[in-house]
Amino acid sequence: MKKVEATAAVRWGEVVAGSTTMVEVQCFPADDGRLTLPLPPPFGSFVRSVSEETGIDIFAVVYEVLTGSMDSTHRPTAMNMSRQELREHQPQIFDLLRTDVSCLIVGYRQGGRLYQYFPPHPPQIHDFVYACPTAEVMAFTDRLDFLRTLIKATGVPTDELVPACLRHAGAVRAFDRSFMVAAGKELSSLLKDDYDRLMAMLRRLRP
Amino acid sequence: MLDIQKLSSQLAEVSLELAQEATQSDQRQEHAQLVYEEAARQEERLRRRLTPEWLADVPWQVAKPVEPLDYVGAPTARPPRYSVVATDGSQIIPNHHEITSCFLINVGRILYTYGTGERPIQDSQPFLHREMALYQGSTRPGTGAEELIAVERFLAEMSELSKLADLARERGHPCVALVDGPLVQWPLEKQPEAFQLYVLDEFFRHMENLQRWDIPVIGYLSNSRAAEVANMLRVHLCPTFEDTCAPARACQRDPPACSELMPLWDRQLWVRRLKDGERSPLFACNARILQRYPWPVYACYLNTGNGEIARLEIPAWVANDPARMRMVQAVAYDQSQKGYGYPIALAEAHNQAVIRREDRSQFFALITRRLLHKRLRVAVSNKELRKRRGMV
Numbered sequence: 001m002k003k004v005e006a007t008a009a010v011r012w013g014e015v016v017a018g019s020t021t022m023v024e025v026q027c028f029p030a031d032d033g034r035l036t037l038p039l040p041p042p043f044g045s046f047v048r049s050v051s052e053e054t055g056i057d058i059f060a061v062v063y064e065v066l067t068g069s070m071d072s073t074h075r076p077t078a079m080n081m082s083r084q085e086l087r088e089h090q091p092q093i094f095d096l097l098r099t100d101v102s103c104l105i106v107g108y109r110q111g112g113r114l115y116q117y118f119p120p121h122p123p124q125i126h127d128f129v130y131a132c133p134t135a136e137v138m139a140f141t142d143r144l145d146f147l148r149t150l151i152k153a154t155g156v157p158t159d160e161l162v163p164a165c166l167r168h169a170g171a172v173r174a175f176d177r178s179f180m181v182a183a184g185k186e187l188s189s190l191l192k193d194d195y196d197r198l199m200a201m202l203r204r205l206r207p
Numbered sequence: 208m209l210d211i212q213k214l215s216s217q218l219a220e221v222s223l224e225l226a227q228e229a230t231q232s233d234q235r236q237e238h239a240q241l242v243y244e245e246a247a248r249q250e251e252r253l254r255r256r257l258t259p260e261w262l263a264d265v266p267w268q269v270a271k272p273v274e275p276l277d278y279v280g281a282p283t284a285r286p287p288r289y290s291v292v293a294t295d296g297s298q299i300i301p302n303h304h305e306i307t308s309c310f311l312i313n314v315g316r317i318l319y320t321y322g323t324g325e326r327p328i329q330d331s332q333p334f335l336h337r338e339m340a341l342y343q344g345s346t347r348p349g350t351g352a353e354e355l356i357a358v359e360r361f362l363a364e365m366s367e368l369s370k371l372a373d374l375a376r377e378r379g380h381p382c383v384a385l386v387d388g389p390l391v392q393w394p395l396e397k398q399p400e401a402f403q404l405y406v407l408d409e410f411f412r413h414m415e416n417l418q419r420w421d422i423p424v425i426g427y428l429s430n431s432r433a434a435e436v437a438n439m440l441r442v443h444l445c446p447t448f449e450d451t452c453a454p455a456r457a458c459q460r461d462p463p464a465c466s467e468l469m470p471l472w473d474r475q476l477w478v479r480r481l482k483d484g485e486r487s488p489l490f491a492c493n494a495r496i497l498q499r500y501p502w503p504v505y506a507c508y509l510n511t512g513n514g515e516i517a518r519l520e521i522p523a524w525v526a527n528d529p530a531r532m533r534m535v536q537a538v539a540y541d542q543s544q545k546g547y548g549y550p551i552a553l554a555e556a557h558n559q560a561v562i563r564r565e566d567r568s569q570f571f572a573l574i575t576r577r578l579l580h581k582r583l584r585v586a587v588s589n590k591e592l593r594k595r596r597g598m599v
Contacts, residue, residue, distance in 0.1 A: 092327045
């Protein structure tokens with residue numbers, strides 16, 4: 001994956017499964033033809049799927065990355081070789097592995113407007129998925145209503161995901177104090193009944 | 208369903224027999240080893256027996272050594288950069304209980320380049336044929352569709368191999384082409400002449416491409432059941448051959464003296480003689496079908512370093528050139544190392560070619576949909592339906 005720039009969105013994968021609440025994305029191989037495993041967007045970062053058919057851009061947060069065999073025939077096996085040795089002696093393995101990224105849907109964009117609730121239609125299979133550049137992250141996290149979706153999600157490592165996501169949102173603002181305080185306040189309101197969990201998340205907010 | 212309980216007593220019996228057989232086989236191998244060494248010491252005498260006149264009445268195919276019998280080809284270094292191309296095929300054969308008489312050949316295609324970081328090519332190419340098309344070349348009635356499909360599959364493999372070799376050529380590194388199985392197409396011997404010529408013409412055309420591009424090609428056989436060298440030892444052992452007169456017309460002994468070696472596969476002769484990466488001397492193959500070949504085919508055995516002796520079948524233009532021989536020996540060995548016992552390019556070509564159960568059902572579902580679209584009658588036989596779903 002190329003370095004994420006402020007304005008250009010990097011296309012890194014394609015939807016292989018989608019539902020109302022989450023989207024599974026298969027990573028593309030490195031586009032410069034190098035023998036390497038795809039580098040998925042980081043945990044807690046923002047991605048956007050683009051549906052040509054519904055005209056909806058769906059925003060989601062990366063919460064799980066899984067690399068495994070492309071098919072049922074091959075099984076990843078330890079080979080005791082460095083990356084360079086693998087490139088030298090087993091160049092085929094790079095294309096026989098796939099990396100899938102699971103993302104939690106947190107909102108969408110339609111007709112130029114951002115919404116922080118579930119989209120009317122889920123992402124469609126084969127929709128392209130982009131890493132959100134700085135400007136998009138900044139625009140989307142201008143409001144923090146999506147935090148409720150993250151915190152209420154089940155089967156997801158929420159206690160890690162929420163702070164990781166807020167660190168990404170903070171990073172695009174150089175960890176601006178007023179944003180970080182607003183995020184902390186939002187969390188404390190959402191977790192007013194669970195002091196331990198709130199503190200665990202707040203401690204993880206530090207960059 | 209398999210009743211394991213009823214099977215278990217039979218298993219015990221069979222395994223006992225197998226154990227006995229294994230012991231006998233070990234003893235035979237040791238004996239064959241001694242016979243081979245003896246033949247090597249009396250190579251001149253053996254060579255006099257290995258002439259067409261002498262062999263005219265020998266009922267089996269006999270290999271003829273073209274290097275000294277005691278020759279051992281030391282392991283050679285593989286080029287720092289090289290490409291390898293390989294193909295393998297699989298098929299869906301026509302099934303009269305299925306809806307249509309089509310067959311499908313799927314060829315797995317591999318091009319790997321080592322030492323340059325170039326992206327591998329690994330994909331598959333399906334070919335759909337109508338069953339009727341099979342019989343056009345073959346005039347022999349009653350030839351099984353499966354045999355004919357095997358031939359079509361071989362030609363499809365060769366054609367894709369030649370295309371891959373062309374791609375490898377553009378990459379500009381030394382390249383070796385691996386054929387899964389024999390270059391000596393002995394199953395064709397049963398086919399009528401016209402069919403043989405049709406198949407061989409096309410095979411030779413692809414082989415000529417490889418030669419023109421200087422891409423050495425070998426047929427790689429794992430666990431080969433060839434016994435041409437073993438048969439050569441039988442000729443060596445035969446007491447009825449005389450050095451100066453015509454060979455005996457028929458063996459008078461019962462059992463013949465040479466039968467003490469049998470059954471014996473060639474590869475068993477090399478288990479102890481070859482160390483990792485070493486190869487046996489080259490032998491000229493002698494199958495009847497080779498009379499139709501414009502070039503001789505040679506074979507040698509290679510210790511792949513994983514407890515296996517592989518048979519390599521090699522066309523004359525490669526076998527007659529020491530540099531090319533070193534190259535194919537090194538690449539065959541290196542490929543087996545990379546594939547932990549079997550050439551990685553052939554193994555992956557197979558994996559690419561495999562048609563899984565779901566693919567098969569999908570194939571028939573697609574054809575059904577197309578036929579319905581054309582308003583053709585579609586029916587699966589009652590037998591097939593009952594096989595798919597039982598009733599209780």
